Amino acid sequence: MNLKYTYQLREPVQALMNESSRINSFKMQKYWYPLSIATYDVEEILSAIDSLCSFRTTMWEKTIEFERQFAHEVGCSEAIMVNSGSSADLLIAFALVNPTNKSLNPGDEILVPSVTWPTQIWSPMMAGLKVRFVDTDPNSLNMDLNDLEAKISSNTRAISLVHLMGNPCNMDRVLSICQKNNLILIEDCCEALGAAFKGKAVGTFGLAGSFSFFFSHHITTMEGGMIICNDQQLSDLFRLLRAHGWARNTKYIKTAPETGIDPMYMFLNWGFNVRPSELQAGFGLEQLRRLPAFHAQRVANVSYFQRYLNNHSEIMHLMKVLPDADCSWFALPIMLTPECPFEKQSLLTHLEEQGVETRPIVAGNLTKQPVCKLYPELQEGNLPGSDAIHDRGFYLGLHPFEATKNLDRLADIFEQFIRKHT
Ligand SMILES: Cc1ncc(COP(=O)(O)O)c(C=O)c1O
Incomplete structure (x- = not known):
């Protein structure tokens, strides 16, 4: 960064950043556990000002x-x-x-x-x-x-x-x-x-x-x-x-x-x-410096939540990672098992009502998207694995910050639902 006056700008910029807006300003009212949280900080903003x-x-x-x-x-x-x-x-x-x-x-x-x-x-x-x-x-x-x-x-x-x-x-x-x-x-x-x-x-x-x-x-x-x-x-x-x-x-x-x-x-x-x-x-330059810490925190958060999900492995589990793979967890993708006694949608409704933002596993079985009717090559009949993901999969956010309290609260919200429905 060339800017000589970044030191002078740091404090005013920091003061302008509303830290509670980090939890996704426009959705803040609805979700205490949103899909994503802003990960950039004053350094990224100063770099943009510098440019x-x-x-x-x-x-x-x-x-x-x-x-x-x-x-x-x-x-x-x-x-x-x-x-x-x-x-x-x-x-x-x-x-x-x-x-x-x-x-x-x-x-x-x-x-x-x-x-x-x-x-x-x-x-x-x-x-x-x-x-x-x-x-x-x-x-x-x-x-x-x-x-x-x-x-x-x-x-x-x-x-x-x-x-x-x-x-x-x-x-x-x-x-x-x-x-x-x-x-x-x-x-x-x-x-x-x-x-x-x-x-x-x-x-x-x-x-x-x-x-x-x-x-x-x-x-x-x-x-x-x-x-x-x-x-x-x-x-x-x-x-x-x-x-x-x-x-x-x-x-x-x-x-x-x-x-x-x-x-x-x-x-x-x-x-x-x-x-x-x-x-x-x-x-990008500023974010790349943060990547190792982000990665370590995401892994720690996944292991923390994994311990809770282990109590319910007959109902749901995180995606499975190969022993030779170093997974860079993007989110918390959860699959309900075929034996799960409740419908995915009723769990998602509960999570959303409790302020937890949810998503399908990306586009689900893509062949079921309306767009595929437009192009004959996008039609493919037998995709049982994709159907399972479409019907029984969803994901939650995974934030690269210390989150044990939030994950405990999340586990409580799951627990309320599971107790009622099993
Ligand atoms: C697997 C995959 N491919 C491609 C893209 C497209 O990236 P972008 O949103 O930057 O266009 C995404 C975006 O989320 C993605 O998840």
């Missing part, structure tokens, strides 16, 4: 530095910041079919998870790929790898994996499936920053990985996202796709082709404009 006062609001040195530090954090060579996780997914899909890359051709089939955030599915569709849903394991909330193997056909060229709720997939098995069938792998890690399998960060197993920094995610840049990869040429393609196809944004291409075109306005490819602002990158 504004130095008239550097579009991508500049903070973006470059955030990309560098992010790549270091996850252990890859390239990181390209964009304005959302969905944009990261979109650029990855468009890179796969780009004429300069040609990993895939339009019309090729890509297998996708049936429980995820929908833009992971829309992205390959928009890039002209044919998506096919794979079922989801109701224990791990990740792709059912038996169904994945069963769905591979002579048309299949790629897999788009998701590490839902921060839970790493079994990457030994996924990589062996990809190798055996000669498939390209891409990873959506938008809910999984900080997660690893056998010590290797998610997002580094395939050709490219996407991350989201939306308000409620592991770190926030307000809105924002990142693509990671280990290939310089591919990273330049992402930079072109990020900003108009404009040569100026590449990192490794040093000499412009001999065309007589002014290099300042030379276009090497097509592209979108999904650039982040410098203010977002400044947020």
